[in-house]
Amino acid sequence: MIVIGLTGSIGMGKSTTAKMFAEEGVAVNDADAVVHDIYRNEDVAALRDAFPGSIRSGIVDRQQLSRELTAAPEKLRLLESIIHPLVRQREKEFLARQRQAGADLALLDIPLLFEVKAEDRVDTVVVVTCDPQIQRERVLARPGMTAEKLDMILSRQMPDAEKRKRADFLIHTGAGMNAARQRVKQIIAALKAGRMTEKHA
Numbered sequence: 001m002i003v004i005g006l007t008g009s010i011g012m013g014k015s016t017t018a019k020m021f022a023e024e025g026v027a028v029n030d031a032d033a034v035v036h037d038i039y040r041n042e043d044v045a046a047l048r049d050a051f052p053g054s055i056r057s058g059i060v061d062r063q064q065l066s067r068e069l070t071a072a073p074e075k076l077r078l079l080e081s082i083i084h085p086l087v088r089q090r091e092k093e094f095l096a097r098q099r100q101a102g103a104d105l106a107l108l109d110i111p112l113l114f115e116v117k118a119e120d121r122v123d124t125v126v127v128v129t130c131d132p133q134i135q136r137e138r139v140l141a142r143p144g145m146t147a148e149k150l151d152m153i154l155s156r157q158m159p160d161a162e163k164r165k166r167a168d169f170l171i172h173t174g175a176g177m178n179a180a181r182q183r184v185k186q187i188i189a190a191l192k193a194g195r196m197t198e199k200h201a
C-alpha cells in the first residue's frame with residue numbers, strides 16, 4: 001500500500017483536495033477532523049489539567065480553547081504535546097484498517113506534516129499551494145477567524161516556499177476546482193505506475 005501525505009499551510013486547500021482524492025476512491029484520514037473528534041468525544045485528563053478554562057461538561061470547547069490560545073500563543077506548544085500522540089495513534093489504526101482491506105493507496109491529511117517530521121511515515125508527499133494573497137482572503141473570510149488568530153497559526157507553520165521545495169508533487173489550488181481535480185487524477189495515475197515523485201523531474 002502506498003501512503004500519501006497531503007499537506008499545505010492554512011487555507012491552501014487541503015480539505016478540498018483531500019475530498020477529491022476520496023472521490024477518486026482513496027481512503028482519507030484527516031488530522032484536523034481527528035483533533036475535533038477528540039475534543040467532542042474524549043475526556044482527556046491532560047487537557048482538563050492544562051486548559052481547565054476551556055472544558056465544558058468534561059470535554060473541550062474548541063472555540064473557547066481557540067480564544068485562550070490566541071490570548072496566550074505560548075500554550076500552543078503544550079496543547080500540541082498532548083494532542084499529537086493521540087492523533088498519531090488514530091492514524092496508525094486507520095492505516096492498519098486500510099492495509100487489512102487490501103487498499104492500494106491511502107491518504108493522510110496532515111497540516112503539520114513537515115513540522116512534526118511525518119515525512120518519514122509516508123511514501124510520497126503532496127503539497128497544496130496558492131498565492132499568499134488568495135490564502136489570506138480565504139482564511140479571513142471564515143467565521144470566527146481574525147488576523148491575530150491567523151498569525152498565531154502561521155507562526156507554527158513552515159513557510160509555504162519551504163514546503164513547496166520539499167514536495168514530491170505540487171497541486172496549485174488558485175486555478176480553480178477543475179484544474180486541481182485533473183491534477184489529483186494525474187498524481188494517482190503516476191503513483192499507480194510506480195512514480196513516487198516529480199522532484200527534479
Ligand SMILES: CC(C)(COP(=O)(O)OP(=O)(O)OC[C@H]1O[C@@H](n2cnc3c(N)ncnc32)[C@H](O)[C@@H]1O)[C@@H](O)C(=O)NCCC(=O)NCCS
Pocket residue numbers: 009010011031032035062065066069076079080083084087111112153154156157
Ligand atoms: C488552535 C485550535 C484550538 C483552533 O481551533 P479552530 O477550530 O479555530 O481551527 P482548526 O482546528 O480548524 O484549525 C485551523 C487551521 O490551523 C491549523 N492548525 C491548527 N493547530 C495548529 C498548530 N498547532 N500549528 C499549526 N497549525 C495549526 C489547522 O491545521 C488548520 O489548517 C485548534 O486548531 C487546535 O486544537 N490545534 C492544536 C492541535 C493541532 O496541532 N492541530 C494540527 C493538526 S494535528
Ligand SMILES: Nc1ncnc2c1ncn2[C@@H]1O[C@H](COP(=O)(O)OP(=O)(O)OP(=O)(O)O)[C@@H](O)[C@H]1O
Pocket residue numbers: 008009010011012013014015016017032111138172173174175176177178180
Ligand atoms: N482548487 C480550488 N479551486 C478553488 N477554490 C479552492 C480550491 N481548493 C480550495 N479552494 C477554496 O479555498 C478555501 C480553503 O480550502 P480548504 O478548506 O480546503 O483549505 P485547508 O487547507 O483545508 O484549510 P485549513 O488548513 O484551515 O484546514 C475553501 O473556501 C475552498 O473552497
